[in-house]
Amino acid sequence: MSEVKLAVTARTEFGKGAARRSRRAGLVPAVLYGHGTAPVHLALPTHETFMALKQANALFSLEVDGEILLAIAKDVQRDPMRGDVEHVDLLIVKRGEKVNVEVSIHVVGESFPGTIHMLETQNLLLEAEATHLPSTIELDVTGLEAGTQVHAGQIPLPAGAILLTEPEATVLTVSVPQAEEEEEEEEEEPTEGEPAADEESPDAPADAPAGASTRASTGA
Secondary structure, three states: OOEEEEOOEEOOOOOHHHHHHHHHOOEEEEEEEEOOEEEEEEEEEHHHHHHHOOOOOOEEEEEEOOEEEEEEEEEEEEOOOOOOEEEEEEEEEOOOOEEEEEEEEEEEOOOOOOOEEEEOOOEEEEEEEOOOOOOEEEEEOOOOOOOOEEEHHHOOOOOOOEEOOOOOOEEEEEEOOHHHHHHHHHHHOOOOOOOOOOOOOOOOOOOOOOOOOOOOOOOO
8 A cells, every 4th residue: 555645734723713714725624643642633735635535545644743654544524515525533553553444345247147236235344454454345246146145254355454344244135136026927927817828718619519510400
């Protein structure tokens, strides 16, 4: 995982008014904490921070008071309408230590023709090295048939990662679309009240005996 270097500045003003002034100046309010240190209030460059957060579990390299610190984003607050980053909580990490993170599942491949797949959960909780956090986990569904269930414990993990999600948790299911199932049932079952193809209607006339005339006798 590559490090994202951000130029940070210390914040001396706090509160909603100060936060709005920071955003107008092109800065995102942030707080940095962890490893027993007192929280440090920072301002991050808006555009660079927004771009860096597009990569899940990005590793940040920050220069704070002349010291280079590594951190990961633990919480990101965004504007619900525009999606702008409004505040970031950053956790200090050290090389070699392990942290718990949620990693999104990325489905690749196509299940068996005529089937669909549905993700039951979007993320897995993993323990992984802080400086080598995966951004996604690939789940290959190529050729999986209807009725297949994939559980968390069946998904290959990146080297060194440990699964914390319950291994028996269902992650993905493969099924036939409901509309297709209903069409198949309609084809298999005759409509109620309609005789089957090989059944004779009780109102149908019996076949006439061989050689019998259908004309009424006129008498001698």
